[in-house]
Amino acid sequence: MPMPWVARSLNDEERAQVVADPTAATTLAAGKDHIELKTTWHGLKWLLAAGEDIPSGAEDAILGGTELPSEPGHPARLIDATAVERIATALSPVTADDVRDAFDINQMLDASVYPPIWGDPDVLEKKVVPAFEKLRKFYLQSAADKRAVLIVVG
Secondary structure (H helix, E strand, O other), X not given: OOOOEEEEEEOHHHHHHHHHOHHHHHHHHOOOOEEEEEOOHHHHHHHHHHOOOOOOOOXXXXXXXXXXXXXXXXXXXXXXXXXXXXXXXXXXXXXHHHHHHHOOHHHHHHOOOOOOOOOOOOHHHHHHHHHHHHHHHHHHHHHXXXXXXXXXXX
């Protein structure tokens, strides 16, 4: 079953709300200022970690931060504004070409990167690169606004 990845940029009040009541994470994540990576998130995390020219810490954009108590089947993580800034700094120099260079169909299939769509000839340009660009823009803006990020998978 596909597990979509959703992240939302949180202001201080919203961050305090989710810290006080982590059960609100799933509902809060789907609000305004959010992005969804559908099922490409696992592959994107793998690529950000595997890329030779991609700074360490960029992969934390996917599952960084602190795990929150959450609904079964909907793991939630909270990344504070300081960590968002570190992630944005790591993502800042990364380009779509860096992601393309890290993309290796055989390695991804051998590593059982979920979902097993990496052999599709269109997946890189039609799904992965746009997802990366959306993710990078989201973190750069969240860092500029000094906001925390809430992530919910599933």
